[in-house]
Amino acid sequence: MNNIAILGSEKTYSDKACQAFELKTKRRYHHLYFKSITETMIAVNSVTLGVLPIENTLEGFVQQHLDLLIEYDLTIIAEIDLHIDFAFVSHKPLKDTLKVYVQYAAKNQCLAFLNQNPQLKTSICESNSDSYENYIDDPLSGAIIPKHLLKSLKCDYSIDDIADESLNQTRFFIVKSQKNDYLLSDNYQNYKVFIAILPDFDRPGLLLEILDMFAKNQINLLSIMSRPTKKQIGNYRFFIEMESSFSNLVLIKTILNELNKKFHIKLLGIYPNIENQ
Numbered sequence: 001m002n003n004i005a006i007l008g009s010e011k012t013y014s015d016k017a018c019q020a021f022e023l024k025t026k027r028r029y030h031h032l033y034f035k036s037i038t039e040t041m042i043a044v045n046s047v048t049l050g051v052l053p054i055e056n057t058l059e060g061f062v063q064q065h066l067d068l069l070i071e072y073d074l075t076i077i078a079e080i081d082l083h084i085d086f087a088f089v090s091h092k093p094l095k096d097t098l099k100v101y102v103q104y105a106a107k108n109q110c111l112a113f114l115n116q117n118p119q120l121k122t123s124i125c126e127s128n129s130d131s132y133e134n135y136i137d138d139p140l141s142g143a144i145i146p147k148h149l150l151k152s153l154k155c156d157y158s159i160d161d162i163a164d165e166s167l168n169q170t171r172f173f174i175v176k177s178q179k180n181d182y183l184l185s186d187n188y189q190n191y192k193v194f195i196a197i198l199p200d201f202d203r204p205g206l207l208l209e210i211l212d213m214f215a216k217n218q219i220n221l222l223s224i225m226s227r228p229t230k231k232q233i234g235n236y237r238f239f240i241e242m243e244s245s246f247s248n249l250v251l252i253k254t255i256l257n258e259l260n261k262k263f264h265i266k267l268l269g270i271y272p273n274i275e276n277q
Contacts, residue, residue, distance in 0.1 A: 004029040004174075005043040005050040007036070008127035013146055014051045017080045017172035021051075024274045025078070036126040037065065041072045044177045050074070055171040056084070058164055059108040061225050066239055069175070069196070069268050076194055076269025078174040086110055086163050089135065089155035090142030099123055101131040102144040105170075110144055113162040173269075188272035189246050192222075195256065197238040198229070198264040207238065210263065213255050214242065243273070 004021075007014045015031065022028055029049065034040040037052070044050035052068065055061045068074065086106060090097040100120040106128060107114070114120060120142070125131040128145050132153060135143035142157075150158055199206055214221055225239040244252050249270065259265050 002029055003032050003043075003048040005032050005034060005040045005048055007034060007040045007051065007053070009033050009129035011146075011149060011152065012128050013082055013084060013170060014053060014127075014172065017053075017082055017170075018051050020080045020082065021078060021174050024080075035130060037068070041068050041074065041175075044072065044074065044175060046178055048177075049077070050175045052173040052175050053105060053170055054079075054173045056105065056109060057167065057169045059105065061223070061239075062105055063225075063227065066225060066227055069173075069239075070198075070237070070266070072177070074175040074177060074268070075179060076173045076175055076192075077271050078274055079192065079271070080172045080174065081169050081275050082172065084109070084163065084168045084170045085147040085161060085166070086144050087147040087150050088113065088142055088144055088159040088162050089132075089150070089153070090157045091135075091139050093157055094142070094159065095119075097140065097142045099138065099141040100144060101125050101134040101138075101141060103128045103131055106131075106144050109164060109168060110162050112164045113144075113159075188274075190273040191244045191246060191249060191270060192273050193242045193244055193249075193252055193270050194268040195240050196266040196268055197240065197259070198266060199235075199237070200264065210238070210240075210259060213259060214240075217251060217255060219244070219248075219252060219255070239268075 004018055006018055018031060032043060034043060041050055052065055053062060054065050094117060098119060098121060101123050102125065104124050107122060125134060131143040132145050135141050147160060197210060219242055221240060221242050223241045226236040229235045229237050256265050
């Protein structure tokens with residue numbers, strides 16, 4: 001049985017995403033848990049997959065997680081969507097609580113609650129389970145945790161449903177380290193393609209030229225994100241996501257080969273959209 005690296009502990013959202021992936025693919029993995037997303041991605045190797053939270057309906061893409069795809073040379077093989085909701089737990093009533101432990105992505109999904117309670121000094125954590133563990137040891141504190149954990153965790157006070165919106169979802173990538181052989185199958189009709197474009201230098205019309213290739217061939221782009229290359233101010237890489245039918249994948253590969261003559265194109269994944277089959 002191969003492994004899968006997961007941020008946090010059992011029953012957190014990354015763990016639930018892993019379980020959903022196992023259910024949809026009818027495969028089982030040995031779960032390995034890590035305290036930080038960096039440790040999680042470092043653990044990904046030839047026999048270990050990884051679960052990477054990548055996008056949320058409230059805050060969009062998790063910016064630093066996009067960078068991890070490049071930094072650790074990861075390949076996306078699937079994605080999983082989960083409904084997300086959060087609760088606040090504390091040792092004392094909310095008005096007497098002075099600090100809240102919260103994971104960095106969860107914080108941005110609960111801003112209204114935090115703004116309504118300015119007495120709470122936020123302490124940022126690497127994972128939701130880390131938030132809970134810190135709260136347990138701090139008698140004047142509270143924590144923001146996944147709502148479903150209320151059934152199994154000990155807490156004196158709790159407030160349900162503190163996310164900014166009730167229709168809150170997070171998308172998780174399932175990633176691996178080795179290059180994907182892209183053995184595509186017509187058993188799946190809906191595919192996703194995720195690429196990074198790494199320009200050597202900036203120039204007028206650069207992004208337009210790239211997008212025009214897809215527009216002329218009527219390829220539907222789902223998202224475009226830019227991230228600094230961290231080498232020079234004003235120098236950015238672009239992440240582009242698109243959808244495709246199985247029959248259209250040959251055309252997309254042809255477009256990418258043409259673009260690769262002018263730009264450095266990194267193919268981060270061609271994978272069946274198992275959420276929409």
